[in-house]
Amino acid sequence: MPGTVITAPSGVTAAKGFRAAGVSCGIKAVKSNGGLDLALLVSETPAGAAAVFTTNLAQAAPILVSLEHLKQSGGTARAIVVNSGCANACTGDEGMQVARDMATETARLVNCPVEQVLVASTGVIGVALPIDKVRRGLPAALAALAAEQGWAAARAIMTTDPFPKEAATRVTIDGRDVAIGGMAKGSGMIEPILATMLGFVTTDAAMPQPLLDRALRAAVDDTFNAITVDGECSTNDCVMLLANGASGVEIDDNTYPAFVGGLRDVCRELALGIVRGGEGATKLITVTVTGAATRSDARRAAKAIANSPLVKTAIHGGDPNWGRLIAVAGRAGVAFQLSRAAVVIGSIVLFKDGRPHDEAAPDAAAYLQGKDIDVSVDLGAGQASSTVWTCDLSAEYVRINADYRT
């Protein structure tokens, strides 16, 4: 792995030539972070832009507008504007107009073509986004823009997140430093009402748009796409990557692996932050599936385990209940051979060669008292493997999601 991830206040402004701001414009009832609810990220020069968007068919207005702008600009962006507190989803034609107005106003202030502005929103679904508040907040955000304000932007995109998620790394390419940094918000895949998975990553490297796109998809596959809090997929999920070339380094096919390595480190750090900060989470669980017939089988089984309420509650309760892991593997719709399967919690073998090892249960129970839990299931059906991350399921998750709006 090239470079090391440094969780620093810099985050999305760790790379040269990016400035950010986070201000309060009154969309969100002031609950935390001084009510910060409007984030602005600006590149000094037009940056190469790539993004991945939610596969939910009920895509929110800002998703549709950003998709349109990326196409119109040929993958170039100067600014990203994000609000929290309102998802602007399921809001019909009016919602589309609001998302467009948000981009238009930002373009006017930043002085760039409107198609060079990307838009994202997170918060309650089906509620109108008050565009007047955004209009009043934008000049304040413009005035606050600074390389030192990455931390404020990271806080302005938060909803139920218990803490902000920032990460940055440096990769040496052809003897020169390239910075990659980002911010994200959770609290997971959970789409509720007041949570969406958003990620924003910047770099001062430059590269052809197709390579940028490929790098983002490669990094996201093993990071943001390998986490789950509760198996939900938001109407507003997106991860955006801007590359402005301010380092003077141009990435090509030869230096691509080093760049993707760094990008993956940043994305993983942000993605794991989302899981650690999942609603009601008390533990980070790393689920590794081995012995699968195909990589797709491995991922599918790992996701099934990571989303199983019985596995998540057992780990929450510190119960080394390996039978639940086997039962999920058996129903996951993948090749599975019970007589060759195995379950390992931490490094403790609990089931192997068709036989329980219940004598190891007390050790496993002690291990489960920790905060970082590794569970591993061998499907006994091949050589492929996959890792995903999830959190435990607590009564607090129920409380947050049952009580939120009421």
Add this chain to the structure above:
Amino acid sequence: MPGTVITAPSGVTAAKGFRAAGVSCGIKAVKSNGGLDLALLVSETPAGAAAVFTTNLAQAAPILVSLEHLKQSGGTARAIVVNSGCANACTGDEGMQVARDMATETARLVNCPVEQVLVASTGVIGVALPIDKVRRGLPAALAALAAEQGWAAARAIMTTDPFPKEAATRVTIDGRDVAIGGMAKGSGMIEPILATMLGFVTTDAAMPQPLLDRALRAAVDDTFNAITVDGECSTNDCVMLLANGASGVEIDDNTYPAFVGGLRDVCRELALGIVRGGEGATKLITVTVTGAATRSDARRAAKAIANSPLVKTAIHGGDPNWGRLIAVAGRAGVAFQLSRAAVVIGSIVLFKDGRPHDEAAPDAAAYLQGKDIDVSVDLGAGQASSTVWTCDLSAEYVRINADYRT
């Protein structure tokens, strides 16, 4: 619908020529129902037998033995023996031997070929089933066998179930009465440790084995297969149907629809009982999806909604959070048209023609205070529909599943 469902103590012995018993043999720590943990169901004469089994690839030993016996006997059975407190799953060759011994001992006592005995188990996975206890309990069960002991059998198959599930109906066929009765245990699809979905249905009608098989599959599809508590699928799930012909009525293609109608009524009553008694459940939720491109799409979307922790927690909290329903429909992997979609809670329209109707939210919140909740989502993509049943997700569910073994 022919006949009416009467939830009566008779249950599995409502049909002529069946006797049952439920006794305590010491497998289960005495917690409820006087520790009843061994159920025996006997038909006076060899009965036609059909069964559906879990699709989990980690099938438990009793499932494998019952499959084998059904094949060997050509779909004929005299007895079903069931224990609770231990699933005899993931127990290797020893577990297979125990399941076989359970059948052999029952066959000896009932005086029938061993392949005419079906076996089922429910309880902790990966723990050896103490066959000596079963051997000691079986003579007591044989001695207790009576048409009036259906209630005891229904209690002996319970694990975390808050109440026993019995149902019975009468269908008039060619001017003669046919009885159909059954028992089931939950607490849902949940497979934990100490829960499995088991259903046992008897009738005193007779019919050719292929017709019996077809009837069971048809009835199960809209009932036991249309419920979910937490999306889990047990290693031990099964539904068995015995038809002994004691009424003197032979079902043929003409009378098949009337019979299936009655069978479906009994299966639905049992299945809804499982959902009402789901772990931590406080509400029965009927999820109807309309406007789907295909019936399979409708079922898939309905299951996705019924398994969504965000939908289940919102309803638990009485929050008419229609955005969560739309978001699940959008990510369910089925055809979906947001501009034509609709969400109705009770009879209150909350989203239609791409527009929220938030003025109706207070009425919907009041409706959600009830115990029986109907939610309906129109996908706006066609004419097909499907209904499934689920329960809400409460902090009690987490408590039960986090604390069970510890």
